[in-house]
Amino acid sequence: MSLSAEQRSGAMAQVVSDLRSFFFSSFYWLSFINIPRFFDSIFDPRRRAHLQPSLLLSALAVGTLTQGSDADKGASGRARALKLLESADGALQASLAAGWVDIGLVKAAWLIVYFEMQVHPLKSIERERSSLLLLDSLIRLFSLTTLDADVQRLQSSVSSTTNSRGRFGMNTSQTFNPYRYSGNNYSDAFGTVAPVEAAAASSSTLCNAPASTTHHVPDNLTLGPSTSPLVSRCNCAELAITHDSPTIQELAPSWSGTITWPKGLSEGELVKEECRRLVWATVTLTATLNAYTSVTGDDQGSRLSIKDPRNYALMFPAESIAMAGLPVQPNNVWTLYLRSMLLLQACERVRTDRTMCDADRAQFATNAWLEIDAVENALDQHTCGLESKSGFHAREMLFSARMCVSHEFQRYIPQVSTIGSKIFYRDKAESWLKQRMGVADLIWASLKEGRYVHTLDRRKPLLIYWFVSHIIKALMLWRVDSTFTIALVASKAFVKCAEYLMVFWPSTGEL
Structure with a gap:
C-alpha cells in the first residue's frame, strides 16, 4: 500500500521529532555519531538506500522511550518503544542473514545495548547481556x-x-x-x-x-x-x-x-x-x-x-x-x-x-x-x-576503580596516607562523597526552585542507575567502616534524586 504525499510528510515529521528527542536526551557516549552525516543519510535518497534499517529503528526506539515517562506518553509510549526495538532487532538479524553487514549494523547493536540499559517494562539482566554479546561479536567480526x-x-x-x-x-x-x-x-x-x-x-x-x-x-x-x-x-x-x-x-x-x-x-x-x-x-x-x-x-x-x-x-x-x-x-x-x-x-x-x-x-x-x-x-x-560537561564521569570511573582494587586486593593497598588499616583511602572516599553530595544537594535545590536540571531530566531514565550506583558505593563504604557516617548522609542525598526519577519511570523489571 502506497502512502500519499501528505502521509509521507507526516511520517517524516514524526521521525525527525523522535530523532530530536533521541539526540537531546542522549549522553555524550553517543557522540560517535556524526550528526550531519546521520541526517544526510536519512534525507538524501541516494544515501538512504544504504542506511541500515536497524540503525534508524534503534535510534527511534531510544527516542520514543525517552518520551515514555508517566509525565509524557506513559505506558503506551514505552510499549511503542519496545515494538520499535523489536523491529530493530529483527532488521539487524535480517541484515546478518542476508550478508548485509557494515558499520551501521554495529551502531545499531550499540543503540540496542543502550536501550537495554534504560528503565523499561521488559528490562532484565539476560536481555542486557545478550545485547552486549551481540555488540561484542560484531566488533570482533569487523576487527x-x-x-x-x-x-x-x-x-x-x-x-x-x-x-x-x-x-x-x-x-x-x-x-x-x-x-x-x-x-x-x-x-x-x-x-x-x-x-x-x-x-x-x-x-x-x-x-x-x-x-x-x-x-x-x-x-x-x-x-x-x-x-x-x-x-x-x-x-x-x-x-x-x-x-x-x-x-x-x-x-x-x-x-x-x-x-x-x-x-x-x-x-x-x-x-x-x-x-x-x-x-x-x-x-x-x-x-x-x-x-x-x-x-x-x-x-x-x-x-x-x-x-x-x-x-x-x-x-x-x-x-x-x-x-x-x-x-x-x-x-x-x-x-x-x-x-x-x-x-x-x-x-x-x-x-x-x-x-x-x-x-x-x-x-x-x-x-x-x-x-x-x-x-x-x-x-x-x-x-x-x-x-x-561530562558530569565528572572520569572521576567516577577512577573512584570505582579505587573501590574495585581496595575491595579485592585489600592486603596490598599502600598504607601511606591511610587511616588505620582500613581497606580504602578514607580521605579519598570522604573527598569524593563530599563532592558528590554537594552536587546532589545543588541538583535538589535547583529542582525545588523550579529550574531545569539536566541530571534530573525525566527524559533520561538511565540517570536512575547513576544515582543508585552512588547509593551502593556509599553503603559499601559505610559497611566497611560503620564510623564513616558521611556515607549514610550522602546516600540519603542520592536516594532523594533516584526516587524523584522513579516516580516518572515505574518498572516491574530489574534494577
Whole structure:
C-alpha cells in the first residue's frame, strides 16, 4: 500500500521529532555519531538506500522511550518503544542473514545495548547481556579494535622494549599500562616510570624525524601524567565540538564537551574515524556498567573481548585529530577520560582472574592505585572546565576503580596516607562523597526552585542507575567502616534524586 504525499510528510515529521528527542536526551557516549552525516543519510535518497534499517529503528526506539515517562506518553509510549526495538532487532538479524553487514549494523547493536540499559517494562539482566554479546561479536567480526594496527608510531626506548600487540590508546611511559597484558602474565602490565630524559629524547626524535609518507602518531599524546610537561592553560575548549559547531548545544546538549571531528578527511577516513569512536564509546559504555557492577560482584561482562587489552591497536580520538594537523596537548581531557575507563576495565578484569598469583596481584594493586592518583592529578591541572560537561564521569570511573582494587586486593593497598588499616583511602572516599553530595544537594535545590536540571531530566531514565550506583558505593563504604557516617548522609542525598526519577519511570523489571 502506497502512502500519499501528505502521509509521507507526516511520517517524516514524526521521525525527525523522535530523532530530536533521541539526540537531546542522549549522553555524550553517543557522540560517535556524526550528526550531519546521520541526517544526510536519512534525507538524501541516494544515501538512504544504504542506511541500515536497524540503525534508524534503534535510534527511534531510544527516542520514543525517552518520551515514555508517566509525565509524557506513559505506558503506551514505552510499549511503542519496545515494538520499535523489536523491529530493530529483527532488521539487524535480517541484515546478518542476508550478508548485509557494515558499520551501521554495529551502531545499531550499540543503540540496542543502550536501550537495554534504560528503565523499561521488559528490562532484565539476560536481555542486557545478550545485547552486549551481540555488540561484542560484531566488533570482533569487523576487527574494529585493531583498525590502526598498520600505523607506526615513534617509540621511546622505554616503551620499545615491550612486546605487546597493541600500540595505541596506551600509556607508554607510566607505571601502569592496561595494554601490556600477554596471556596470563600480568606482570607485563607493570612498566617503569619513564625518566624525563627519555620522554624528552622521544619528543626530540619526533621533531627531527625525516619526512616520510608513513603516518606517525605523536608520542606526547600518551605520556603519563608524571612525565607530561605542565601547561599554564590547556587548549581543550578550542578542540571541543561546540567550538566549530555551536548549534550542537541545542540539538544534543550533553555532547557539548566532546572532541571535534577531524576536517578534510575522505569518506573512507571519516568512516574509519566513526569506527574508532564507536569502539571507544563501547569502552565507555562497558566501563559505566562496570562502575555499577564492580562493587556488586557481577562479573559476567568481564568475558567480553572488548575488555581484553590484548585486542587493541587503536588510536584515541585526540591522536587522530592530531594526525589531521590540529594542535593537541599532552593529557587532554578526552585521553584522560578514556584512560580512566581503561583503568576500571583492567581492575575489573584482574579482579575476576582467579589464576593470578599473589605477587602479581600485589604489584597490580599498588601500581593501579598510583596510576589512579596520576590520572586524577592530571585532571586537576585542566583549566578548560570540560569535566563538568561530562558530569565528572572520569572521576567516577577512577573512584570505582579505587573501590574495585581496595575491595579485592585489600592486603596490598599502600598504607601511606591511610587511616588505620582500613581497606580504602578514607580521605579519598570522604573527598569524593563530599563532592558528590554537594552536587546532589545543588541538583535538589535547583529542582525545588523550579529550574531545569539536566541530571534530573525525566527524559533520561538511565540517570536512575547513576544515582543508585552512588547509593551502593556509599553503603559499601559505610559497611566497611560503620564510623564513616558521611556515607549514610550522602546516600540519603542520592536516594532523594533516584526516587524523584522513579516516580516518572515505574518498572516491574530489574534494577
